[in-house]
Amino acid sequence: MAENREPILQVKNLTKIYRVPATKIFEKKKTFIALNDASFDVHYGETVGLIGESGCGKSTTGRIIVKLLQASSGEVIYEGKDINKMSRKEFKENRTDIQMIFQDPATALNPQFTIGGLMREALRSVGIKDKAEQDKKILPLIAHAGLTEEYLARAPHELSGGQKQRICILLALLLDPKFIVADEVVSALDLSVQAQILNMIRRIQKEMNLSMIFISHDLNIIHYVSDRIIVMYMGEIVEQGTCEEIYRKGLHPYTHLLLSSLITLNADNTQGEAKDMGEIIRSESVCIFAPRCPKATDQCWHEKPALKEVEPGHLVKCHFVQTMEEAAAAARAQAN
């Protein structure tokens, strides 16, 4: 990993607001904030894991980066250019650089095309029209995925779930991307196939030096693939840091709650003391997690915490961060 270079992708103050259609006549128009003021960087060759419960905005973030969605405000700077401000035409020139792998391979592949047809279609869209030239790109990749040439003539329904997901990954890799957004790529797969796909992604990433955003709700998988992890809650980034920092030294109460739900084969887990997901209070002066937080105090209900840097690169959005550190220091002093 190149440490001193500029990040490949910088996300700055990204916000996405959906309009919710009114359910009653004369009702005031409602909005839903899917993503609120999210900022993070992705460096060259790095995998950043996005984790959170459903509805926390992880997929929205991924989709904005590949420009399937338009952000309401904020910047997505890819190699110095703001994707969010580009017109579709301008973006098309960069389209090959940023690719997405989707969750459900069954719906991501057009059932009317053969696998070969799908791949040629992707190449045609960027102007590679010569069949021999197309083959030059397709054939080595197919072999790479452990599939044979005869699969090119098959239709998507003739493949198993794992094979379909491999084809989806190949489609994303076909145009030599530098950046990949992988949205829940293994959630729909069985354990044995999941291992095959995860291995394949890791191998390809190393060989092609890809940068990646990996979105998943599975704590084990995120830990396995990511260099850095971003924890999201209700559209806000509550904590980000390296794998080690989040899993061993996580500071935000939500991170604790999430990790207490982590089930492993060999350890007994302890149940987190969080309240049920209640009403979401979105206000500039209330902490987003306060309604569910076991530690919430008056301060949390009257002042929104800022993202604080605890260690270089380890950011936490919580009022208690400082006091927690002090508590740890006090505990150490007591032990001595």
Place this chain on the structure above:
Amino acid sequence: MLDVQNLCVSIRMDEIWYPVLQNVSFKIDGEETLGLVGESGCGKSMTATAIMGLLDRNIKIVDGHIMFDGDDIAGLDLKAYQKYRGTGIAMVFQDSMSCLNPLHRIGAQLEETYKIHFKNMTKEEIHDKIVYSLTHVGFVNAEETMRKYPHQLSGGQRQRVMIAIAMSANPKLLIADEPTTALDVTTQNKILTLMKNLQKEHHTSILMISHDITVIGQTCSHVGVMYSGWLVEYGLSGQVLKDPKHPYTKALIASIPTQENKNKPLHEIGGVVPSLRMRPKTGCVFYERCEERCDKCKGDIPTVTLPDGRNVRCVLFADQGVE
């Protein structure tokens, strides 16, 4: 209490009968929780539907017995089954949205089960019962929840309602088919804890079905690992998951991404699960993908009981069995 003996189930496709389950045997007693785990299409849900007597017309039990409290309930007709459903065996399904009727309020759906199972209860008694059972599964404001429709509840809440309905007639055996698959991790934990608590209180046995081996390891006292219609390994969960014997169980556990094996490639099981039509007719079903296969695998594969009490269906252990 539940004793499944040599259960064989076949499905008819294009006028040919294909075996779906082959010689599946297990027992559940007292406050035990048995977890059935396996990949999609391995027959775990089929086992549950067979026990509930909910098999489609093109699927039938070919051989074997399902002994429930001493009665053989395999192949009973719908009417006879009614004696056992609800009070004897109840089921929680995976998708709570499609299992609750969207047109009826939560209260009405719970009321229905009470009306069927407790014929002489008065309206007030039923109402009290419903409030009690909803409070029991963790609803703070039960009266308000009763008036809501399924779509007004979150996924976790709906799953709680499903559990309340299943537990309403105090069944001896609760079958939970992927009860937490559609839920978030934090909610999943709550539902699993709730099921554990209810089990302790009502002394229910649970048959839990999941594709997630970590969930099974967390909640179950016994584990059965299924592959292609075979129960390949079955025993105490501590033994099976910590020290797997069957090559499939070994490979399955090695392919879980954990914090320890980060940065190392995961163990892969080569190939794919054979489809129903492609399953080998003789010999071991795992033969094609097995790393420890030998010539003996093509013959009959007996299920042997190892000295520690677990059952393994693999020729590698054929000579280690005890009776």
